[in-house]
Each structure stands twice: as structure tokens, then as C-alpha cells.
Amino acid sequence: MELSQLRVEIEQLFEAPIEEVRERGRPIFEEFKRQLNEGRIRAAEPLRERWIVNAWVKKGVLLGFRIGALTDYSINEQFRFSDKDTYPLKALDGVRQGIRIVPGGTAIRDGAYIAPGVVIMPPSYINVGAYVDEGTMVDSHVLIGSCAQIGKRVHVSAGAQIGGVLEPPGAWPVIIEDEVLVGGQCGIFEGTIVKRRAVLGAGVILTRSTPVYDLVHERIYRSGREAPLVIPEGAVVVPGARPAPGEFALAHGLAITTPVIVKYRDVRTDWHTALEEILRVS
Secondary structure, three states: OOHHHHHHHHHHHHHOOHHHHHHHHHHHHHHHHHHHHOOOOOOEEEEOOEEEEOHHHHHHHHHHHHHOOEEEOOOEOOEOOEEEOOOOEOOOOHHHHOOEEOOOOOEEEOOOEEOOOOEEOOOEEEOOOOEEOOOOEEOOOEEEOOOOEEOOOOEEOOOOEEOOOOOOOOOOOOEEOOOOEEOOOOEEOOOOEEOOOOEEOOOOEEOOOOOEEEOOOOEEEOOOOOOOOEEOOOEEEEEEEEEOOOHHHHHHOOEEEEEEEEEEOOHHHHHHHOOHHHHHHO
């Protein structure tokens, strides 16, 4: 099915009564999911120097939950689970596809795209609609949420949480561009965009309500009403603190955590992060 026709079908089904959706929606959804699995369609995609959100793709993902039947996928009495039959575990052929999934409890939901050269350490979870591009390392205890977009040669360090965004369909997903280093125990949520080659130090938390203080350019980055929080290209971000407002906070020396850009990526930073390449080929 042509992409334009698929989009029209998904948009129409999303607005249709549930009886009509269940009657004729399954073949259209399966074609939609096939293209999602192959990376042909994405919840968000780059267009020259900016990103666009494909709300219709998110509608297609949501459609799968509407038409799916709750199914028992239990292996035995000790390992029981159930989910919508539209989103089983993703069928992967790691050797043929060039994807390395180390044993130990990783789960990838059907409808996620995993590119060749990706390495996934256990246990990790990648949700429907996510897009993980070539050469990326997903370390242990990592969550990549629904519709999150992860670029090429990214390192998502152990314990990092990349939030998922499905509703409303037009909302920004989390976007991590190429060659970003996401430090351990980071949390990136609510449609944040991290531009190319940025480095997030361990423990950095980014949300729509998070102001980010740039010590280099003496600026404060915030999200707008309909605009995401954007971390600039090459920024090196570490956890910081700012004084909490009010006399009580002043009297008790209280502070609020906030991310701080302390520098921009240079040759020395690249030398340190180049060590990550060893993990991809070893």
C-alpha cells in the first residue's frame, strides 16, 4: 500500500466507530505495523534542519490498542503475562539483521524499529513506535518509551529512561539525535529534543518543566507552549542546582536541582567518549 493511501486509511479508522474499526481495520493495521517495523514510517522524522511530528503514525499505534484482543502469552505457571495480540514481542533475526541482543531479559515490542549494528544489553525494554538507528548502544536497565526516536551511534547508558509519548497524537516524542551520549540514570521525558553530539552527564533529568542553564552562552532554555525543550548541539550537560525561592528556602539553604550546560563538546570530550566505540565491536 502506498504511504499516502495508508495515511488516509489510518486517519479514517481513527475517527470511525469501534465496530467499523474491528470489522475492517485489522489488515490495514498489519500493513501499518509492517512499515513501522521496517522503519519506513516514523512518529517523528527530520526535515532538513528541523523535526516534524507525524501525528497519523501515533494514531496508527493507538489504533492497535483499540482493535487488539487481550491474549495470554504465558510460557508457564511461573512466567505469566498477557497483552494485546496486536503487540506481541517483536520477531527478530539478529544474525541476519545485524542486531546484537545479549541474553538476560530484554523485551522489544512489535512495532519498534531496530537498525543494523544496534547492541542491546540486558535487561532493556523498547516500546512500540520507537526508532533506534544504526550503531546505537542500549545499555542494561534502559527503557526506550513509545515513539521515542534515537539517532545513529548513540550510547544510552545503564539505567537511563527515555520517556514515551503517545497522546495527544500531535505531541512531541523524545528525540535523541546522532552521536549523543546519555549518561547513566538519566531521565529524558515529555518530548525533549537532544541535538547532535550532546553529552548528558550521569543523573541529568530533562522534562518540559525543566529550565536548562547555559553557563557558556549565558542563556536559559525552556520549552514553549507547543515547542519542546531543546538541548543544543554539542552541549555538555551536568546536574546542577539553583536556589529555591522564598524566605523559608533561604533560611534553610534549600536548592532545586536543574541541568546546567558547562561546556560544549571539544576534542578532549570526544577522546573520552570514543571509549564507547570499544563496546560496540567487542
